[in-house]
Amino acid sequence: MLTLLLDIITTAAILFIVSAGLLAIFGVLKIVNFAHGAWLTVGAYCAVVTAGLGLNPWLALPLAFVAGAVLGALTERLIVRPLYARPLDAILATWGLSIVIGQLITLWFGRDVQFTVSLLSGTVDIFGTAYSLYRLFALAAALVIGIGVTFVLEGTRLGLSARAIIMNEALARALGLDTARIRLVTFMIGTGLTALAGVLLTPLTSVDPNMGLAWLIGAFMLVMVAGSSFGALAVACLLFGGAQVIVSTFISPILGGITIAVLSALVLRISSKGFSRV
Amino acid sequence: MRDTVTQADKLVLEGVTSGYGPIAIIRDLSLTIRKGEIFALMGKNGMGKTTLLKTILGLVAARSGDIRLDGASIVGMSPKSLVTAGVGYAPQEQPLFQDLSIRDNLRLAVQSDRDLDAALDKVFGHFPFLQGRLAQKAGTLSGGEQKMLIMARALMLGPDLLLIDEISEGLQPTVVARIAEALRAERAANGTTILLVEQNLNFALSVADRWAVLKLGEIDDSGTTQSDSRARVLEHLKI
Numbered sequence: 001m002l003t004l005l006l007d008i009i010t011t012a013a014i015l016f017i018v019s020a021g022l023l024a025i026f027g028v029l030k031i032v033n034f035a036h037g038a039w040l041t042v043g044a045y046c047a048v049v050t051a052g053l054g055l056n057p058w059l060a061l062p063l064a065f066v067a068g069a070v071l072g073a074l075t076e077r078l079i080v081r082p083l084y085a086r087p088l089d090a091i092l093a094t095w096g097l098s099i100v101i102g103q104l105i106t107l108w109f110g111r112d113v114q115f116t117v118s119l120l121s122g123t124v125d126i127f128g129t130a131y132s133l134y135r136l137f138a139l140a141a142a143l144v145i146g147i148g149v150t151f152v153l154e155g156t157r158l159g160l161s162a163r164a165i166i167m168n169e170a171l172a173r174a175l176g177l178d179t180a181r182i183r184l185v186t187f188m189i190g191t192g193l194t195a196l197a198g199v200l201l202t203p204l205t206s207v208d209p210n211m212g213l214a215w216l217i218g219a220f221m222l223v224m225v226a227g228s229s230f231g232a233l234a235v236a237c238l239l240f241g242g243a244q245v246i247v248s249t250f251i252s253p254i255l256g257g258i259t260i261a262v263l264s265a266l267v268l269r270i271s272s273k274g275f276s277r278v
Numbered sequence: 279m280r281d282t283v284t285q286a287d288k289l290v291l292e293g294v295t296s297g298y299g300p301i302a303i304i305r306d307l308s309l310t311i312r313k314g315e316i317f318a319l320m321g322k323n324g325m326g327k328t329t330l331l332k333t334i335l336g337l338v339a340a341r342s343g344d345i346r347l348d349g350a351s352i353v354g355m356s357p358k359s360l361v362t363a364g365v366g367y368a369p370q371e372q373p374l375f376q377d378l379s380i381r382d383n384l385r386l387a388v389q390s391d392r393d394l395d396a397a398l399d400k401v402f403g404h405f406p407f408l409q410g411r412l413a414q415k416a417g418t419l420s421g422g423e424q425k426m427l428i429m430a431r432a433l434m435l436g437p438d439l440l441l442i443d444e445i446s447e448g449l450q451p452t453v454v455a456r457i458a459e460a461l462r463a464e465r466a467a468n469g470t471t472i473l474l475v476e477q478n479l480n481f482a483l484s485v486a487d488r489w490a491v492l493k494l495g496e497i498d499d500s501g502t503t504q505s506d507s508r509a510r511v512l513e514h515l516k517i
Contacts, residue, residue: 157390176357
């Protein structure tokens with residue numbers, strides 16, 4: 001029972017880590033970045049590169065954040081910026097970008113599954129139950145990311161400006177806010193966080209050029225339910241991630257794989273705003 | 279209204295045309311507002327008053343003509359550049375961030391948080407009720423309080439040119455009087471030039487030095503606020 005509870009909590013944490021970057025971009029820019037899966041893959045390959053160079057595996061985290069942010073800046077400037085008024089075209093453009101990134105990764109690293117050095121290994125004893133130390137670390141990482149994002153949004157001028165743009169971009173412009181710069185920085189934070197998530201996923205999943213795709217639909221559905229609220233995202237991850245674990249454990253792992261998508265669709269059918277008032 | 283540009287001109291519009299899509303709302307409009315002047319622009323609904331303010335602020339592109347601030351053309355400049363240059367704006371449409379606190383609404387008006395405390399002290403002088411309610415969400419204020427918050431935000435940086443869009447709409451006379459007092463005080467203290475778009479004749483003519491009536495995107499009549507102003511403007515505003 002304790003293992004099940006820990007699985008639910010840590011699965012929710014992993015889903016939050018994977019979805020946070022997508023929400024940062026969707027919440028402020030109203031753009032669904034369908035290259036999200038590719039950025040997860042880019043992050044994971046930063047771990048591969050770090051391992052290949054024999055560096056401390058923890059260095060993959062800052063490396064991935066910086067690589068994701070820099071690539072995100074180029075993407076925002078060259079691809080996304082002209083498409084803010086055409087969000088459907090932006091979905092197609094970012095989807096196309098994800099294919100390009102996947103092919104480039106294949107070109108350099110091949111199609112084979114890559115292996116990385118685990119950031120943490122072993123188990124820890126919790127009330128007599130041995131539990132994965134890394135999954136607990138993922139929970140801590142999700143809390144750090146959540147607190148960090150909350151601090152940026154609630155405690156900094158950048159966050160205030162981003163919230164103002166979410167609420168009323170026309171007024172934000174009229175007050176002299178540099179909406180273009182705030183969009184760029186937000187996109188960079190979003191892609192940086194996503195690449196960071198890619199590193200954090202490496203002990204939990206195989207690393208190959210298409211690894212991000214498996215996470216894309218779940219993250220997309222969770223973000224649609226969360227709207228622009230990180231609090232709502234945390235609730236959605238806990239509820240739907242919990243349901244996924246329960247269905248996978250007691251019914252079928254295959255059905256568990258579609259639980260998040262089905263529940264998200266149901267919630268959005270009942271309320272188009274999902275959990276965004278959380 | 280006047281072709282010769284002088285050192286005393288704050289804002290000059292020459293043959294400005296602007297609008298949305300294929301429709302021209304402002305048509306070949308020329309207007310000069312002098313430094314330290316309060317200028318009231320009036321007109322019926324749909325005549326282009328708000329579009330004119332948005333064109334000056336760069337929110338709507340000028341298709342032709344020139345707009346000069348202190349003698350320099352500002353056509354094509356971004357709203358951010360104009361705000362930095364000292365242009366303040368009190369909009370009529372969705373003018374507040376309803377879910378942000380009063381403090382955050384005011385904070386967004388200053389370029390840096392270092393300037394915040396001094397700017398807050400300044401607007402508390404005009405609207406003291408804000409002082410004890412900074413944490414309150416803007417959307418929970420009454421209509422009159424929201425209008426005073428809009429004015430306070432526009433005054434935060436001590437703008438050289440203030441563009442105000444129908445601030446008195448739906449307000450009780452005491453609140454209108456408070457806003458009028460704040461505008462006069464701001465002009466007296468800082469020499470602020472104010473372009474006031476209004477439909478409230480009593481308010482507009484009580485604070486303005488000159489007025490103009492806008493009709494279908496063009497200046498239909500103009501004058502100084504003398505004894506016959508009210509009758510002349512009323513004649514233009516008849517439905």
